[in-house]
Amino acid sequence: xxxxxKALRNNLLVIYAVYIKEMxxxxxxxxxxxxxxxxPYTLTGLFYGVGYAIAGNRAFDxxxxxxxxxxxxxxxxxxxxxxLLSVIIIEDMGASIRSEQLRGTFExxxxxxxxxxxxxxxxxxxxGTVSFIVIAATLAPPLIWExxxxxxxxxxxxxxxxFIGMLxxxxxxxxxxxxxxxxxxxxxxxxxxxxxxxxxSGFLYPLTVLPHWLxxxxxxxxxxxxxxxxxxxxxxxxxxxxxxxxxxxxxxTSLLYLALGFGIYLRWENYARKTGDLSKY
Amino acid sequence: xxxxxVIAENLTKVFVTKERKGLFKKxxxxxxxxxxxxxxxxxxxxxxxxxxxxxxxxTTTIKILSTxxxxxxxxxWVNGYHVVKEADRVRATIxxxxxxxxxxxxxxxxxxxxxxFAYLHHISPREAERKIEELLELVGLKEHADKxxxxxxxxxKSKLNFARALLNDPETLFLDEPTIGLDPASARTIREIxxxxxxEGKTIFLxxxxxEEADFLCDRIAIINxxxxxxxxxxxxxxxxxxxxxxxxxxxxxxxxxVVERVRRLGGVEYVSVTLADPVSFKGTMxxxxxxxxxxxxxxxxxxxxxxxxxxxxxxxxxxxxxxxxIALTGVSFYEEHVKGSKK
Numbered sequence: 001x002x003x004x005x006k007a008l009r010n011n012l013l014v015i016y017a018v019y020i021k022e023m024x025x026x027x028x029x030x031x032x033x034x035x036x037x038x039x040p041y042t043l044t045g046l047f048y049g050v051g052y053a054i055a056g057n058r059a060f061d062x063x064x065x066x067x068x069x070x071x072x073x074x075x076x077x078x079x080x081x082x083x084l085l086s087v088i089i090i091e092d093m094g095a096s097i098r099s100e101q102l103r104g105t106f107e108x109x110x111x112x113x114x115x116x117x118x119x120x121x122x123x124x125x126x127x128g129t130v131s132f133i134v135i136a137a138t139l140a141p142p143l144i145w146e147x148x149x150x151x152x153x154x155x156x157x158x159x160x161x162x163f164i165g166m167l168x169x170x171x172x173x174x175x176x177x178x179x180x181x182x183x184x185x186x187x188x189x190x191x192x193x194x195x196x197x198x199x200x201s202g203f204l205y206p207l208t209v210l211p212h213w214l215x216x217x218x219x220x221x222x223x224x225x226x227x228x229x230x231x232x233x234x235x236x237x238x239x240x241x242x243x244x245x246x247x248x249x250x251x252x253t254s255l256l257y258l259a260l261g262f263g264i265y266l267r268w269e270n271y272a273r274k275t276g277d278l279s280k281y
Numbered sequence: 282x283x284x285x286x287v288i289a290e291n292l293t294k295v296f297v298t299k300e301r302k303g304l305f306k307k308x309x310x311x312x313x314x315x316x317x318x319x320x321x322x323x324x325x326x327x328x329x330x331x332x333x334x335x336x337x338x339x340t341t342t343i344k345i346l347s348t349x350x351x352x353x354x355x356x357x358w359v360n361g362y363h364v365v366k367e368a369d370r371v372r373a374t375i376x377x378x379x380x381x382x383x384x385x386x387x388x389x390x391x392x393x394x395x396x397x398f399a400y401l402h403h404i405s406p407r408e409a410e411r412k413i414e415e416l417l418e419l420v421g422l423k424e425h426a427d428k429x430x431x432x433x434x435x436x437x438k439s440k441l442n443f444a445r446a447l448l449n450d451p452e453t454l455f456l457d458e459p460t461i462g463l464d465p466a467s468a469r470t471i472r473e474i475x476x477x478x479x480x481e482g483k484t485i486f487l488x489x490x491x492x493e494e495a496d497f498l499c500d501r502i503a504i505i506n507x508x509x510x511x512x513x514x515x516x517x518x519x520x521x522x523x524x525x526x527x528x529x530x531x532x533x534x535x536x537x538x539x540v541v542e543r544v545r546r547l548g549g550v551e552y553v554s555v556t557l558a559d560p561v562s563f564k565g566t567m568x569x570x571x572x573x574x575x576x577x578x579x580x581x582x583x584x585x586x587x588x589x590x591x592x593x594x595x596x597x598x599x600x601x602x603x604x605x606x607x608i609a610l611t612g613v614s615f616y617e618e619h620v621k622g623s624k625k
Contacts, residue, residue, distance in 0.1 A: 010403040017400030021386065021393070028388045104383030110349055112401035113373040119401070273351045276296060279344070279379075 014114045015122045022126035036084065036134045043080035044073055047204065067206055069235050074142045076204060078234055079227065081138045083203040085131045086169055086223055087194045093123070093173025094180040094190060101181065107279045116269070117262055124170055128163040135162070139234065154233050157240050161233075165226035167254040171261030172197070178268035181277060203227050222257060225250035286453050286484040287323035287346060291355035292316050294341050294508075315341040317508035318355065323453075323501075328475065328485040330499035332492065332603065338508040339488035340379075343455050346486070347377045360452045373402070376451035378459060382438035384445075387431040391422055391441050394430060395448060402449040409448075416444040419474060436467035443471060447478075454478065456487040460494060472498055492603040504607055511610045516603065523601040523609045526551065527571040529579065530599040534564045534592040541567070543585050549573035550582070552608045570605060 026032065051059040051072070060072070069075045100106035109119060135158070143150070150158075176190045200207075200214065201223035207215050218224040225246045232238040240247065272278040294316040300309050316338040323329040331339045344350040346359055348368040356363065362370040385394050392413060399409035417423045420440040430438065439462070446454060459475065460468035475498055479485050489495050495502050496516045503513045512519055536555050544567070545553050551572045557565035571578045575598065586593060 009405075013400045013403055013405070017397050021389065021397045024393065025386060025388045103385070103387070104380050105386060107349060107379065108384050108398065109401065111347060111372055111375075111377045112398065113369045113403065114401040270351075273349065274353075276341075276344070276350055278349055 011115065011118055014118055015125065018119065018122035019125050019129075022123065023129070026126070026130060033134075033137075036081075036130075037137050039084055040077050040080040040138050043084075044076035047076045047080075048072060066209060069231070071142065071146065071235070074139065074146070074235055075231070077138055077142060078135075078230060079203040079205075081135055082165075082223075082227060082230060083198055083201070085134065086165075086197060086201070086203075089127055089166065089169040090172050090176060090194055090197065091190060092127075093170060094176035096123075097177040098180045101279075110278060117266075120174065120265070121170060121258070121262075124163065124166045128159075128166050131162050131166070132159055143234075148237070150234070153239070154237075157233055158230065161226060161229050161250070164250055164254050165223060168222040168257030171254075171257035171259070174261035174265040178265050181272065182268060197221065197223060200224060201227050219249070220253065222250050222253040225253070283324040283326075285322045286325050286327075286361075287321075287329070287357070287359050287486055289322075289342070289346065289355070289357045290320050292319045292342065292345055292352050292357055293354035294338075294345060294350060295353050314508050316345070316352075319505070319508070319510050320355075321503050321510060321513055323484055323486055325452075325484055326479060326482045327500045328479045328487065328498050330495040330502045331486070331488045331505055332490070332495045332499075332502050332607075333488075333505035334490055337490075337505045339490075339505060340457055341508075342505070343377075343379075343457050343486070343488055347375060347455050348372055373449065374452045375455060376446035376449060376453075377455045377457075378442050378446040379457050380442065382435045382442070382462065384442060385430040385433075385438065388429060390427050390429055391433065391437075392417070392426040394441065395445055398445050399448045404449065412448060412450070413444075416447055419447075420444045421470060436463050439463055439467060439471070443474065451483070453484040453486060456485065458489055459487055460489075460491065468494075492607075496603055502603070504603075504610060506607070506611045506613075512606065519603060519606045520601045523570070523605045526601065526605065526609070527573070527575050527578075528599045528601060528605060529569050529571070529575070529582070529596060531567045531569070531586070531596045532565070532594040533567065533586065534562050534594070535590055536563045536565050536567055537589075540586065540589045540591055543589060544569060544582060547578070547581050547585060549578040552605070554604065554608060568599065568602075568605065570608070 051063065055062050063072050063075075064070055067075060097106060100109075109116070172193060176193065179189055200210075200218040200221050202210070202218065203223075207218050207224060207228075210218065229240060229244075229246055229250065233240055269278075293314070296313045296315055298311050298313060300311060319338070319342060321329075331342060333339050341350065345352050346357055346364060348364050348371050351365060356365075358364065359371045360374040362374070364371050386397070389397070395413045395416070396409055399412065400406075404412065413426075414423075417426050420443055422437060422440055422444065425433065425437060430441070433441065439459075443456075443459065446456070456475070460471050463471065472494065475485055475487070479500075487498070499516065501513065501515055502519060503510050504519070505511070512522065536557065541553055541555055544550060549571045550569055552570040553567065555565050555567045557563060559565070569582060583593075583596070
């Protein structure tokens with residue numbers, strides 16, 4: 001029992017260390033806040049303009065018919081924010097491990113007795129916090145405009161969904177990290193993965209607009225459930241229930257992606273300790 | 282009997298590198314034996330130095346012992362734990378300093394960097410604060426502890442790196458070239474701390490290519506060349522190996538390659554090495570090892586130098602140094618880029 005408590009305390013200390021370190025570094029480079037908040041508005045304007053150019057005055061009716069939503073600004077803002085966060089996390093995991101390598105800090109983590117799976121997955125917490133801050137800051141203006149208030153349960157569900165939604169992205173991120181360190185230049189693969197996730201997650205349109213076979217493919221991607229669930233809470237004002245099958249699917253696929261990511265990463269780690277790749281930069 | 286804290290048995294590490302040949306041609310794969318059946322033992326409280334030129338296998342050895350690299354052959358134990366089978370236990374009981382000025386989060390302060398790594402070593406916040414304060418005092422960084430690391434000088438980063446290696450109060454400390462790139466004052470501070478830690482009972486395993494440093498710091502030294510250990514002993518024992526040689530040290534100007542070549546050809550001269558201080562005027566120090574008596578060889582040597590327009594600054598008989606030991610054992614000079622000497 002005493003050993004278990006000690007192990008728990010040690011692991012919490014590692015999570016705390018990563019959280020504080022990452023948040024401090026982010027807050028000392030605050031320019032990302034500006035980019036994260038303005039880019040979804042820019043993308044929303046872009047989609048709005050393209051829609052109007054194609055369908056003219058019928059654009060709004062078509063949008064309502066296809067999505068069920070009445071506020072395209074809120075719809076595209078939410079979609080482009082989650083899309084942005086997703087691609088950044090996928091890319092960032094590989095890039096941040098690479099920059100740790102270049103900085104010389106990566107190898108030092110392997111000199112500590114901290115559990116490496118816990119260590120790398122702890123990055124979910126600061127990323128989740130930042131994601132929530134970004135979503136809150138981006139969506140606040142249109143929600144205030146609509147004079148809508150979100151109840152505390154919806155806010156809590158949004159936070160929980162964002163954190164669960166981070167897990168598969170981390171799984172994919174760990175795969176990109178392994179590729180980065182193994183091949184040094186894996187950006188072609190990373191960009192293909194990002195494009196695939198963007199198309200199949202339905203961040204900016206309902207998945208029903210996709211061909212049937214692509215809809216089936218999208219069911220294997222956790223972010224497709226994340227997009228739908230977030231829309232339900234934040235746009236359609238629906239209450240999320242624990243027995244919702246989409247929530248179960250999100251949790252299961254998220255854990256599978258995370259496990260796959262760790263599996264590949266651990267294989268690489270062992271390979272890197274054999275070849276010396278752990279410290280190559 | 283003294284307790285062994287580091288045991289290496291036949292450690293071997295081979296790296297495979299690929300040569301690049303143009304756009305489409307596949308390069309040849311090359312096997313490099315970085316560490317070749319290396320065995321040694323280090324005792325508690327000892328300062329043990331691994332001395333060798335660049336690429337000799339020093340860092341690879343330290344990385345195997347600190348669990349960062351898996352050996353291809355052989356076994357090793359540190360503080361009683363197997364470096365492959367009990368890697369986490371090894372990590373909990375060692376401190377490692379791999380780079381003198383890398384390995385920090387630049388946007389964090391020195392104190393915040395130490396705190397982060399303390400938590401990764403499972404040191405409680407209260408204990409971490411106490412330890413950090415003590416280490417900042419030890420390395421003389423207390424005043425600068427709350428500055429961002431990006432504002433640190435190379436010497437300050439090196440001291441911070443050293444402090445980090447001591448965070449978990451390790452039984453054994455691995456230091457890879459601890460004073461490389463440091464100004465003399467910072468290097469002296471680090472050396473004094475190493476001596477002090479050894480007196481307090483910590484085992485220090487350091488690598489260096491600085492022979493004076495090895496001579497000054499180490500209780501025992503292993504000389505490593507091309508992955509193989511060629512000798513192990515105290516500095517005195519190692520120097521005894523060349524005690525029967527007569528060595529003369531000459532400081533002079535115009536010590537060109539031609540001059541060195543002429544000296545090497547002299548009868549009775551066994552080795553010649555030159556360390557150039559100024560590559561423009563060819564000012565430097567030449568060490569000549571004779572297998573004969575001084576009075577037989579020295580006049581010929583001086584004649585060659587004077588005839589070659591070498592301006593002599595001083596000539597004196599010299600005690601054997603670790604460099605002489607290295608040359609005698611390997612037949613090659615230590616500082617590849619500065620020394621133009623080899624076995625005759």
